[in-house]
Amino acid sequence: MKRSDFPANFIWGTATSAYQIEGAVSEDGRGPSIWDTFSHTPGKTKGGDHGDVACDHYHRYPEDIALMKELGVNAYRFSVAWPRILPEGRGRVNPRGLDFYNRLVDALLEQGITPWATLYHWDLPQSLEDQGGWPSRETAYAFAEYADLVTRHLGDRVKHWITLNEPWCSAYLGYHAGIHAPGQQNFKHSIWASHHLLLAHGLAVPVIRRNVTGARVGITLNLSPGYPASPDPADVAAARRFDGFQNRWYLDPLYGLGYPADMLALYGEAPSVQGDDLITIAAPTDFLGINYYSRAVVRNSDLEPYRFQYVRVGEEHTDMDWEVYPEGLYDLLIRLGREYRPKAIYITENGAAYPDAVADDGGIHDLERVRYFQRHLALCLEALQHGAPLKGYFAWSLLDNFEWAEGYAKRFGLVYVDFPSQRRRIKASGYWFRDFLREAVASS
Ligand SMILES: CCOCCOc1ccc(-c2cn(C[C@@H]3NC[C@@H](O)[C@H]3O)nn2)cc1
Numbered sequence: 001m002k003r004s005d006f007p008a009n010f011i012w013g014t015a016t017s018a019y020q021i022e023g024a025v026s027e028d029g030r031g032p033s034i035w036d037t038f039s040h041t042p043g044k045t046k047g048g049d050h051g052d053v054a055c056d057h058y059h060r061y062p063e064d065i066a067l068m069k070e071l072g073v074n075a076y077r078f079s080v081a082w083p084r085i086l087p088e089g090r091g092r093v094n095p096r097g098l099d100f101y102n103r104l105v106d107a108l109l110e111q112g113i114t115p116w117a118t119l120y121h122w123d124l125p126q127s128l129e130d131q132g133g134w135p136s137r138e139t140a141y142a143f144a145e146y147a148d149l150v151t152r153h154l155g156d157r158v159k160h161w162i163t164l165n166e167p168w169c170s171a172y173l174g175y176h177a178g179i180h181a182p183g184q185q186n187f188k189h190s191i192w193a194s195h196h197l198l199l200a201h202g203l204a205v206p207v208i209r210r211n212v213t214g215a216r217v218g219i220t221l222n223l224s225p226g227y228p229a230s231p232d233p234a235d236v237a238a239a240r241r242f243d244g245f246q247n248r249w250y251l252d253p254l255y256g257l258g259y260p261a262d263m264l265a266l267y268g269e270a271p272s273v274q275g276d277d278l279i280t281i282a283a284p285t286d287f288l289g290i291n292y293y294s295r296a297v298v299r300n301s302d303l304e305p306y307r308f309q310y311v312r313v314g315e316e317h318t319d320m321d322w323e324v325y326p327e328g329l330y331d332l333l334i335r336l337g338r339e340y341r342p343k344a345i346y347i348t349e350n351g352a353a354y355p356d357a358v359a360d361d362g363g364i365h366d367l368e369r370v371r372y373f374q375r376h377l378a379l380c381l382e383a384l385q386h387g388a389p390l391k392g393y394f395a396w397s398l399l400d401n402f403e404w405a406e407g408y409a410k411r412f413g414l415v416y417v418d419f420p421s422q423r424r425r426i427k428a429s430g431y432w433f434r435d436f437l438r439e440a441v442a443s444s
Pocket of ligand 1: 020177179222293
């Protein structure tokens, strides 16, 4: 599999997010987010890691853009930090926050790299959480105001907009499992949060289209195909419940089907739908972003409310203990193309954490990660050849960074970051990606 097997206009990028790489959390007027609060709460993140400095990207972005140029990507997916723009979440605008993203976007365009901006990548301003957070409908309205402000300022140069990153993580991990910020364990709040996140997306889509000529708008979901641990009908039904929990709860409303009836019955908890919410949520989009890491294999369980249990399978796992299963990406792409018929699909994240180390020769020989990318890209190509509307691929991530509750120990980067010195080193996987992307130039 080589780059020229893909369409010539295929998008090749890398992805990051603000809280995971920027640092400078109290600089130039940025306000606190729920991840500042959560990561500074003892016991919430591995080793008490937090994003105060992270990769110091706020200051080092020219160097990081030079790395993207060296890798040869033609696009870069980053997120705008809401608390940099609106420190209290609403009202007072922080011009120095807008200035940073103006500088970042201009520097990307200068290098011929197309900016793809995610508006929300989990760093909700703390003051909005204090007023109810995503379980409150007001937060959806605040998001629409934030989206209006940012797209009015950047929309002349940024044409690709992702409203939300992984609303499932924000709602389930943040408000029910409690392992992500804000760390609540309240099922009802997680259901309300999921609805207001989707509503926020739906409210923002027309705002972005109004502000940005030629806008391409979408949302990014972390989707996992679910497989039954056995042919036992109870396990097959459990896999269907997992699929509803992880995938259909978001896909169905976004594609005009409303919330899945089987999950509404299972949960016995109705989302806080009002008026035309479901029409708003189903606002037509230009693409679906998919973050794919692995599949789920599940069996039946009496564990309420989801009534499935994960089963660990497979011979090969990443440092996150996720099974390496590229076939799941193929199955997902084919299914989505057939069942939801998105205009376009972009893999907005795919990658793997491995315990990288600097070898005696100064290199980082992350050959498992090279293999991970090769196998997943091969299955992307196969899905594309079998009709999936796949138009681009963003590797997660450009840099080793703050992997949320796992902290800095989980390294996903194509580029190794030595955090004490902030020195960047391109890994073997980065050089592989660079050579893969250069191939078309050599053969054209
Ligand atoms: C209570 C049990 O819970 C089990 C599932 O727990 C998780 C945790 C984490 C993830 C997870 C992490 N990532 C990578 C990020 N995507 C966005 C970008 O910021 C990357 O850092 N994707 N999914 C999924 C599930």
